[in-house]
Structure formats: C-alpha cells, structure tokens
Amino acid sequence: MKQVGIEALLTLIVQFGFIWMTFKCIQGIHVERFFRQAPKGLSMLIVLLSVAIGYICADFFMSFF
Numbered sequence: 904m905k906q907v908g909i910e911a912l913l914t915l916i917v918q919f920g921f922i923w924m925t926f927k928c929i930q931g932i933h934v935e936r937f938f939r940q941a942p943k944g945l946s947m948l949i950v951l952l953s954v955a956i957g958y959i960c961a962d963f964f965m966s967f968f
Contacts, residue, residue, distance in 0.1 A: 917965055922957030929953050 929949050935941040942948075 914961075914965060918958060918961040921961040921964070922954055925957040925960065926950070926953035 926949070929952060934949065935945060938945070
C-alpha cells in the first residue's frame, strides 16, 4: 500500500515539473509578438497548451519507469 502512494506522489511531481518546464519554454518564444494586438485569451491558451504538452511528455517519460 505504501508503494502506491509513493508512485502517485512521484507521478504528480514529474507532471508538475514537465508542465512548468513547458510553460517556461512557451513563454520564452514570446508568442505575443506574432500578433499586432494580442488576443484576450492568449495567456489562457499558453497555460492550456503547456498543461497538454507537459502532461504528454510526463506520461511518455514515466512510461519508461
């Protein structure tokens, strides 16, 4: 039973880590410079995109372990 909790905690840490790294990478691209006037939902799009990509990368990484 203790092993399941440790695995769940490790999975959460890895997922949040990959989401944070993806968020920082997308922010580094400066997507807003591609628009004359940045759309209102651009920041939400960046957050959702980083969650999606970060989750997929974390799932791929955790599948090896």
